[in-house]
Amino acid sequence: MRKNSGFNQIVSKDLILLAQQGDIDAFEKIYRLFADASYALAFRICSQHSVAEDVVHDAFIKIMNNVNKFRNDGSFSGWCRRIVTYEALDRLKKSHRVHLVNEDDLIDGEELELFQQDWLDAVIDLDKLLQQLSPNYRAVFILHELEGYNHKEIAQFFEKSESFSKVTLNRAYASLKKIALKTTQELQYAPN
Amino acid sequence: MHLTNEQLLELNKESREHLIQCDNCSIRAKNLSAMRGKLQNLAEQKPMSDNWQHIKASYQHQNYDQQMNLVNKKTTFWRNMTVAMAASLVLFMAGQNYFLNSHHQQNFEQTAELTRLIESNNIIQSLLVAQFEGNSVDAMKVVNLQIELDIIDKTLQQAYLKNISDKEKTVLWQQRQALIQSSFTADKQPKIMKI
Known part of the structure; x- marks a missing residue:
């Protein structure tokens, strides 16, 4: 997970207990802690402000309705983050009919040049670049590289194998490189 | 043999060891980093x-809807109970007509007492329905009451079909009334007076 992610914040046990007793003020405090991080995660996956806001709305209703199912066997912020992630991926699947990489496509031409240079160096707006990735590439990329989920966890989110996550991430990087180089080239040849 | 991109993206112990001795992969790992x-x-x-x-x-809207659904379910139950009660009364009236026609005012006072008991049963049941609809009630309490009332109502129906004595029927109606009265919350016990 990114160091500056809002999901790094720790929620006190007392606050969780109050929320589990249905205290609406406790829910508001939890919302205030994670609203920005939830929105950022949802927006980066779904790429639309209105959809991201809907995701946050529905995810928090789920958090409030299911808070009693939280059993303190992990961090509360991690539990909330998973709910937001599932909600965002659900929206993505519904709105884009996300094409998932087939297991047959796993044998792929390996591009050893992919990391021979830092092709992100010349990119000015990284967020804009990420938005140009196809929805499923973007989702896997965000979950692995920004949110810090591993391939096993991503496979669970998508109900696919770990190989699916590995191949999709690799392809997402390849696609991102292509877009980055194209964008940099366009900038170089753009009239002043 | 160099590391694949996938190996670079999620390094394991062997991949890390490889990076120490391979300049090419080490540069790739640094770029990725x-x-x-x-x-x-x-x-x-x-x-x-x-x-x-x-x-x-x-x-809050969602919670309100859920509570309303619960209340509606309870109301439906009590409406059904009232219908069952009405059915019992129809049976009773039919039985009573038969009784009056065949016995010509025999033990009329006992019958009048029975009628009063049925009326008071009806009244306190209505009051209980109103109380249940107005408050959050323990669902188990409602179900238990439903079962117990059902047993007494069936016994009553059998009593009328078998045309048993008014004295025995009175006992059953009294039991029914006591059961309903015991279901009121302590501070809202209705006082049923004889009409």
């Missing part, structure tokens, strides 16, 4: 508006 550094520093996106009031309203 530099790119990841840029990704880590991406600014947190902020929502365009504060949606808490909207979320709160949706949550």
Whole structure:
């Protein structure tokens, strides 16, 4: 997970207990802690402000309705983050009919040049670049590289194998490189 | 043999050992690390508006709907109970007519007492329905009452079909009334007076 992610914040046990007793003020405090991080995660996956806001709305209703199912066997912020992630991926699947990489496509031409240079160096707006990735590439990329989920966890989110996550991430990087180089080239040849 | 991109993206113990001795893979790993550094520093996106009031309203609305559904289920149960009660009364009236025609005012006072008991049963049942609809009631309490009332009602129906004595029927109606009365919350016990 990114160091500056809002999901790094720790929620006190007392606050969780109050929320589990249905205290609406406790829910508001939890919302205030994670609203920005939830929105950022949802927006980066779904790429639309209105959809991201809907995701946050529905995810928090789920958090409030299911808070009693939280059993303190992990961090509360991690539990909330998973709910937001599932909600965002659900929206993505519904709105884009996300094409998932087939297991047959796993044998792929390996591009050893992919990391021979830092092709992100010349990119000015990284967020804009990420938005140009196809929805499923973007989702896997965000979950692995920004949110810090591993391939096993991503496979669970998508109900696919770990190989699916590995191949999709690799392809997402390849696609991102292509877009980055194209964008940099366009900038170089753009009239002043 | 160099590391694949996939191996570079999620390093394990062997891959790390390989990086120490392979310059090419080491450069690739450094480039990847530099790119990841840029990704880590991406600014947190902020929502365009504060949606808490909207979320709160949706949550409270949803809860209200759930509570209303629960109340509606209880109301339906009590409406059904009233219908069952009415059916019992029809049976009773039919039985009573038969009784009056065949016995010509024999033990009329006993019958009048029975009629009063049925009326008071009806009244306190209506009061109980009103109390149940107005308050949050323990669902188990409602179900238990339903079962016990059902047993007495069936016994009563059998009593009328078998045309047993008014004295025995009176005992059953009294039991029924006592059962309903015991279901009221302590501070709302109705006082049934003889009409």
